[in-house]
Amino acid sequence: MCKMMKQNLLVRNTSLLSGGVMAASGGWLALNSSVLNGFGYALLAMAGAAMLLLAWRIGARDRFTAWAVFFAWCLGAGTALPSGWLAFFGDNWGWAGWVVWAAVAASPALIFPARLTPLALSGGAVISSLTPIGMMNPIVAAMAFFPGMSWAGLLLSIALLTLPSITNKKLFALSLVAALTVGAALGLRNGLQLPPETAWAVETREGAHPKLAVEWFARQARMTARVKDGVEQGARLVVTPEGAVDSWDAWSEFVWKDAAALAEDHRAMILVGVYRHEAGNRIWQDGLMDPVTGEFYGAAVPMPISMWKPWNEKEHYPFDFTQIARTIKTPVGEAAYLICFEELLVWPLVARMVTGEPEFLISASNQWFTNASTAEAQERSVKLQARMWGLPLLRSVNWPR
Template identity: 25%
Template sequence: MTERALNLKRVFSYLLLGSIVGFSAWPHAICLAPFALLLLPVVNRRYWLAPFLVMLGYHLATTNGLIHGTDVIFPHAGLWLGIGFWMGSSCLFALPYLAYPYLYLFFRGGGRGALAATMITSIFSTIIPPLGIIGWTSPWIGALPTGWGGILVVLMLIYGLGRWEENKMTAFLVAAMCLSAYLWSPFVWGVWGVPVRPASPALPAGWVSIHTDYGELSNLSYVTTSLRLVPRVLRDLESGDRVVLLPEGIAGPWLTGTRAIWQPVLQYTAKHPSTTVLLGADVLSGRQKYVDALIQMHDGREKILPDRIPVPFSMWHPWAPRNSFRMHVFGNPELATVDGVRVGYLICYEQLLVWPALGLWHSGVQVLLAPADVWWARGTSIPAIQRVSVDAWARFLGVPVLRAVNL
């Protein structure tokens, strides 16, 4: 076999290895996602491009829903734009891992080198900006449901696998113990005294959401949708519900006419100050620009709860500022007080990312709100990935989730 054929075989093998982990993990078994990171110190010793190829295969497998989703949002562009977004974004997510072999050597190899190289490359890939504003299906999300104990075990595994060449027996024992602890964490960690995240607690009484299946909405359909939803929301409030959450952007542009349609709900909250309605809408911000937000209606008043990161290209497009949505990457954490409860909220696209969710850590959040509008991704794995990502953050934070989705 020629050298070129051997290299092609290597490339295909590492791409396949990463894609197997990605397909296996998302969205049905996200606890397997950290295995993509565990492969890095192992394959790094065999081929300098291997870490990049493994993570490229992983992200190609987890983000393939972009092909269909992009085709739906940009029908005039055809299938090729979706394929371009899918392959381009996967390459971007994998790009930091090209530095993996050099970081490994810089930190003098072994367990320390593997740990440092894995942490640095994974953080730049899908956690912090600039890639953090597009980096979804981060392997670290798979460790979140088990809390800090799960993250610690993954780090120990990386360290142990990095020491393989130094002391195979020590590395094997460390890896075997950590892997067992990770896979059987509900049973083992209790013995070690490491806190295991329990199942998310129940929502406060009277907190409900309204799911819809209205699909894509336009200017006229926003009006008819609001006219349908207002009586439904009022019925929920009159039945004794205290908080009602609706999907992202369900009211459309928040203009004078839209406000008039929702005025009966606002008046109801004025007469019954113990009630709150959270309505997804596009709030005008500056000239011909919008903010993707929740409108909090309480005690007869409106409060805007803005998002930080709208969807790039389809919502945020500063190169064509007309009807573009505001991006506020380093804005304040998305927090509010609803019915006397401190809530955090992640609006649709943000539920896939790590960066906006990090702002909710150590913020005293008691409930996580997750409004979404995923009509464009129907028939793909994206809605399920979004759901398990939110559930993972809820388990990590130890709070219940209230979600409202339009399909």
């Protein structure tokens, strides 16, 4: 009896270890690796998702082991987080934050029944995709299997994660191979679409906002020159990166006045990434400003801790759910939009697809604090989402100097 118990424990631990290693590798492969370019990112996401499904099938024998496998996936998917957080916050909490986030993100697995069921797997994935824990979710990786399939693709992405509930080993293996084959075949015919030729995204390497006024004006001069050049060359829509203007006020309006007038004369639209707030108020908003009309399209979900921080008496970006259902009417068609942290989440774009009929996707990000590996997950996530929804992607980013 004792010998049998030891053997069972060894098998259990070996299965958990192999499942954990496989899940962590899958998370990294799906959302962080840059081994392949072009269509390759979708193949990597499919391979990573398949590894998670195998890991759950091998290593998840009860609630704890299901959580441990999911936790390993989150660790692998979030390997770039510590370096990004350390660069952003400038302290030593990056590594601890990575582990705590992964543990919390995997927590829905703790309510799984003893035997994995389709409802438990799909429900756990959906719950774990919700903010503020929802970044790098396996649903995003599963979207790689269903390019251009829109709502059907979303449902199939969630359904794909239920494969580990298949008890028959041969049927499970056959289903997984079939999914990979179909996903690769669909991917050859449905890649990421390009935005309209008259829609321009400004990409910059300006780094962090300058502190000296003379440097601030020089930076704005470079930005407005890029925008005006685009309009003069025939662009009907020009988008700048998130936070191109660090504080939208009377000075900013004055600096952007000529660019706005030029856009109005050419019947074009410019969307400027801005942070705005009222004087004396700690509440800030992150979003895209149309300087011609004064219309502001805000982010619904700010980055937790660095922006969303209700405990801070000087600066706080609240969740703004009045923005979640908005789309933008542009001269080149209706657009959904995602700003910074929203690119890592599934549900903001889902909400905008419910309320509108967007023809393409605008994304704006300010990644001044990142390195190449840190930015990979965010770019991968927004590309996979746009690809599944069949939306051309217009992405404007500010990179480090």
